[in-house]
Amino acid sequence: MHREPISDVPAVVQFDGIWLSMQTQQDRIHEDSRRRKRHRKSGKRIVVLVALGLWTDGSGKRHILDWEVADKEEQATWERLVQRLWERGVKLETGLQANVRDGSEGLEQALDYVYGSTLVQQRCIFHTLRNVSDKCVGLDREGKKSLLEQAAAVYQATSAPEARARLVAFAEHWRPTQSQAVATFEREFEQTIRYYSLAGMVREVVRTTSRLERTDRELRRKFRQVGCFSSPKGAEVAVYIQVTRLNAESGQDELVGGFSLART
Secondary structure (H helix, E strand, O other), X not given: OOOOOOOOOOOEEEXXXXXXXXXXXXXXXXXXXXXXXXXXXXXXXXXXXXXXXXXXXXXXXXXXXXXXXXXXXXXXXXXXXXXXXXXXXXXXXXXXXXXEEOOOHHHHHHHHHXXXXXOEEEEOHHHHHHHHHHOOOOXXXXXXXXXXXXXXXXXXXXXXXXXXXXXXXXXXXXXXXXXXXXXXXXXXXXXXXXXXXXXXXXXXXXXXXXXXXXXXXXXXXXXXXXXXXXXXXXXXXXHHHHHHHHHHHOOOOOXXXXXXXXXX
């Protein structure tokens, strides 16, 4: 598993970590509410590290390239996944142009180690806006909607200098009442506008968050449908099944906007 060569390399790869629950059975016995003897269970969180390919040929194709089940998001676990992708053929010289990632420091370090500084690392705008939303204080629904619409409009700029100017205007307007949200937006901003160094459809795929948001929701919903896992191997099998289902629901591998399973 995880070793099949990838010949159709996407221009963009999105990385994300999806946290799930795992329960293990202990030797200790206890009585439940009906006085039946049961093994005690202990629970812990595990994370599924996902690499999703996004093509820029106009097909809207999304393709799960690989994944890794891990205890936490750290450089070593991300590095296993990223290194495996590189070994399978996902390289700059074969067509890769950029990656989209969240704020995981371990993932950033893993990408730097495997790909160096030549690969465009784009912070996910969807995750950034969600972080800004989480820092809003005292706003009603309409107020928060207005703030987020203005934040999203910053990314409609035609150039990086224009985007920076829009950020300044946004900050001047909102800082008096939403200082935490503004500080969050400013802190992550430069990493979210690296797509301006890209061209054509690649820039649009990275900039436009709708496909990434939809993908994120679908993956989380499918993985969480299986509930708790009893072991890492069980989690691995469950992830495989859910990816297969996503593929089947698309009707066919090449369906526009559908998922395709690359891993055997």
